[in-house]
Amino acid sequence: MTPRNDREVAELLDDPEYRHAALYDAVERLRDIDSQMTASVPFSRGQKILGAIGAAVIIVLLVLFTIPAVAGLVSIATVVYILALIDRLTIFRRGLVNGAIVIPDDEARMIPDDELPLYTVLVPAYGEPEVVGDLIAAMESLEYPHDKLQVLLLLEADDEPTIEAARDMGSHDLVTVVLVPPADPRTKPKACNYGLHFATGDIVAIYDAEDLPDPLQLRRAVAAFRAEDETVVCVQGKLNFHNARDNILTEWFVADYGIWFSYLLPGLMASRAPIPLGGTSNHFLRQVLDDIGAWDPFNVTEDADLGVRIAGNGYRTAVLDSLTLEEANVDAINWVRQRSRWYKGYMQTWLVHMRRPVDLWRILGPVAWYRFTLLIAGTPLIACMNMVFWLIMVVWIAGQPKVFADIFPGPIYYLSLISLIFGNGAAIYMNLVAIREDGRSGLMWSALLVPVYWVMMSVAAIKGMWQMLVNPSYWEKTFHGLATGSKDEADDSAVSDADAGAARATEGGTP
Structure with missing residues (x-):
């Protein structure tokens, strides 16, 4: 009823x-x-079998052929890094050129x-x-x-x-x-x-x-549904924070959200790829929400899962240029709790939707399917691998052990060097572009220090992947009300910054 x-x-x-x-x-x-489309069972029987076989093969190879096996794993990881970098820059460029719906x-x-x-x-x-x-x-x-x-x-x-x-x-x-x-x-x-x-x-x-949503957001969403075709059943508003200047962590978080909601999600929209929704400011057509089963109560990033399920049912999500302000985490431990839940939920989402990979391929097409895998599974896995490669780099700088020449064969060594220099440079570049286009030039110095933020991401990803194995449906609560600045003053600043960014967006052009 x-x-x-x-x-x-x-x-x-x-x-x-x-x-x-x-x-x-x-x-x-x-x-x-559809019992297969829920994270109530973290791993399907087939996934458990494939996972066990894959782990056994890797362990045997590492024991019998240690150096060649490590070199092979490093080579695979390096290629994944390069592919992810190219794809992320492509999506970012499309989002920068096309933007959200205004x-x-x-x-x-x-x-x-x-x-x-x-x-x-x-x-x-x-x-x-x-x-x-x-x-x-x-x-x-x-x-x-x-x-x-x-x-x-x-x-x-x-x-x-x-x-x-x-x-x-x-x-x-x-x-x-x-x-x-x-x-x-x-x-x-x-x-x-x-x-x-x-x-x-x-x-x-x-x-x-x-949340402090744009007062006109509901009306804008109605207008967006009317302007788009009938395949659009969800509208996602932009999110950012009212306490950007509380500390360096909140400044990193603001740039992070700026890249995600202002450029990457619009880029995915332009590519007609699945859009992992944010946890708030989503607007759904009620009838379709009922038809596809609403939210998965066992998935700890139910928003990302629902966004993928929308795409998996042949529908689309539009990104709306309407800002909702939230409170950014000012506490590092609280931030890690939140981010580890997100990483865990992304992996839950990928595992659920890859239970029928052929069906998903047919609906999304090969490019969107590939992008779904790189984004949803690649985001937490690459964040975990970062810690391993940073440790390798530290050991190499400290002593340059000869064995590293064996695990980084010629072509892979140069690909790794490209990934190190251009990958990190591109990530910092995207942060700088995001804060410039959003009118937050005061965050430039924190954007240059963002590698420290990546270390925190890696810690959160490792924690999330461990929880994926031992406590997959546990919802780590994020505590709010910890902001130290004046909400009203910060709110005015954030709104003016957003207005400045919107003005730049209407000018067009690229950096």
């Missing part, structure tokens, strides 16, 4: 049988539709209120009592008729501090609190699936509780 008004929602929230059925569906829907303010406001569809915003929150007040203010700032806007604040039923904070705000005609019954897995996608049963909207959006 899909409720169509607040009265029906209230009735369903009071119906224990409906709540029980909604909880079952939130956990089991995707598994009931819906001007007057065009967004031009749509008559009576032609706007019903809209539901899902806001999952857990252990975040400090952001409830900001959430309500952010939702009230959205320029969308309140009689067509439903905001569901999804709280775990045993999260007393956040529930109490919501109660302290009093009753609110825009925000409805939905208590999600405690049940495994304790994940954000399970909460979103549960909340979907009380959604009245024809379009469903996701925001995190601490």
